[in-house]
Amino acid sequence: xxxxxxxxxxxxxxxxxxxxxxxxxxxxxxxxxxxxxxxxxxxxxxxxxxxxxxxxxxxxxxxxxxxxxxxxxxxxxxxxxxxxxxxxxxxxxxxxxxxxxxxxxxxxxxxxxxxxxxxxxxxxxxxxxxxxxxxxxxxxxxxxxxxxxxxxxxxxxxxxxxxxxxxxxxxxxxxxxxxxxxxxxxxxxxxxxxxxxxxxxxxxxxxxxxxxxxxxxxxxxxxxxxxxxxxxxxxxxxxxxxxxxxxxxxxxxxxxxxxxxxxxxxxxxxxxxxxxxxxxxxxxxxxxxxxxxxxxxxxxxxxxxxxxxxxxxxxxxxxxxxxxxxxxxxxxxxxxxxxxxxxxxxxxxxxxxxxxxxxxxxxxxxxxxxxxxxxxxxxx
Numbered sequence: 001x002x003x004x005x006x007x008x009x010x011x012x013x014x015x016x017x018x019x020x021x022x023x024x025x026x027x028x029x030x031x032x033x034x035x036x037x038x039x040x041x042x043x044x045x046x047x048x049x050x051x052x053x054x055x056x057x058x059x060x061x062x063x064x065x066x067x068x069x070x071x072x073x074x075x076x077x078x079x080x081x082x083x084x085x086x087x088x089x090x091x092x093x094x095x096x097x098x099x100x101x102x103x104x105x106x107x108x109x110x111x112x113x114x115x116x117x118x119x120x121x122x123x124x125x126x127x128x129x130x131x132x133x134x135x136x137x138x139x140x141x142x143x144x145x146x147x148x149x150x151x152x153x154x155x156x157x158x159x160x161x162x163x164x165x166x167x168x169x170x171x172x173x174x175x176x177x178x179x180x181x182x183x184x185x186x187x188x189x190x191x192x193x194x195x196x197x198x199x200x201x202x203x204x205x206x207x208x209x210x211x212x213x214x215x216x217x218x219x220x221x222x223x224x225x226x227x228x229x230x231x232x233x234x235x236x237x238x239x240x241x242x243x244x245x246x247x248x249x250x251x252x253x254x255x256x257x258x259x260x261x262x263x264x265x266x267x268x269x270x271x272x273x274x275x276x277x278x279x280x281x282x283x284x285x286x287x288x289x290x291x292x293x294x295x296x297x298x299x300x301x302x303x304x305x306x307x308x309x310x311x312x313x314x315x316x317x318x319x320x321x322x323x324x325x326x327x328x329x330x331x332x333x334x335x336x337x338x339x340x341x342x343x344x345x346x347x348x349x350x351x352x353x354x355x356x357x358x359x360x361x362x363x364x365x366x367x368x369x370x371x372x373x374x375x376x377x378x379x380x
Contacts, residue, residue: 011115013268014076018119019126020257021069022159026127027134028058029159034135034150041145050143064320070163072227072265073116077167079220081109081174083272092179093186102179109175113168120160137249207297214277215301224269225302226309232262232352233313234320240344241321266356270363273298295364303360310352314345 032055042051085092095105131149139146215222235258239251274281277298284294318340 011077011080011112013264014073014080015115015119015122016260016264017069017073017076018116018163019123020261021066021073022120022123022163023127024257025062025066025159026124026155027131028062029155030127030131030149030152031135031138032058033152033155034147035144037150038145038147047143050141054138054144060323073167074170075220075223076265077112077170078174079224079272081112081171082178082220085175085178089186093183093188096179096183096186102176105179106172106175109171110168112171113164116167117160117164120163124156124160133249207293210280210297211301214273214280214298215305218273218276221269221273222302222305224265226305226312228262228264228266228269229306229309229352229356230313230316231258231265232355233310233348234258234317235262235313236348236351237314237341237344238317238321240347241317241341263355266359270299270302270359273302274363274366291364295360299360299364306356310349314348 035051035054035058039051042048092105096102128149128151135147135149235254239255239258281294281298284297289297
């Protein structure tokens with residue numbers, strides 16, 4: 001089995017998530033390590049309070065953003081490998097029919113860790129390019145002694161090498177788990193269908209039942225779409241709110257990461273939904289259903305989850321900033337109490353509605369361009 005660079009390139013989402021996670025963690029953890037080097041020069045009073053607040057904020061930002069993005073990368077990796085197996089069923093079925101074992105085939109999936117390595121290394125070195133300016137902004141009040149940027153080999157090992165190795169091993173495990181299908185099922189393209197007790201929803205109109213089944217069959221995409229909006233909501237509102245709590249640089253960086261993450265994940269998820277339901281759309285068009293009805297049945301079921309993601313993102317950013325102000329910076333002078341900003345929420349919500357609905361409208365229009373030849377080619 002050959003997994004080419006084209007297949008690895010399709011994992012752009014994981015590369016970007018890895019980039020953002022390591023970029024943020026490198027900035028704050030490297031700063032913390034260099035900051036710890038001047039601990040002996042920090043005196044009591046305002047300097048010590050500011051020093052402790054900087055150390056704590058670095059730990060919180062790194063753990064929260066890194067942990068959240070790590071979880072996202074794991075789910076996306078599992079989804080990508082499942083998608084690869086779905087697209088290469090016949091080739092994998094031939095290998096199993098020739099006597100290749102599950103573990104022998106799964107070992108080839110280690111190369112998916114290359115996307116993680118590319119993302120982590122790019123994020124690490126991009127953070128080092130920004131680091132001198134970041135250090136300057138963090139100490140712009142001049143409360144701490146001057147110190148320069150130091151290279152920490154252990155940080156590179158923990159943030160770049162270790163995640164790449166772990167994700168390669170995880171890729172092998174995912175491949176082994178998902179290859180638990182007979183060679184005949186792979187060759188024939190059959191799927192193992194789990195039937196719920198009680199059967200399908202009876203008495204529902206066809207379009208409504210199709211909408212529910214589309215969501216049920218692609219539960220991982222529910223997570224991606226909701227998480228994409230969650231990132232957009234939390235990062236957008238946070239970038240607008242921290243303008244008065246932190247620097248312009250932090251505000252722009254937060255907004256940029258949020259936009260890149262949310263748009264990338266959303267586009268990957270929605271395009272996967274459209275591809276997975278190409279045959280359904282063609283059948284509906286053959287029976288005379290209009291474009292609006294097709295898009296409502298295929299894409300409409302994800303809209304409530306997207307709006308739920310916005311609500312969760314709003315609550316998340318409020319609690320995170322409230323925690324930062326009331327706990328981390330409680331002893332720092334001239335830090336005002338944080339309150340919920342309705343105006344920032346309204347601006348972020350309006351931007352979300354425009355982005356999400358225009359994306360859905362674009363993909364709905366694209367459904368009309370799905371050719372019968374393209375769909376039939378996938379069946380043989």
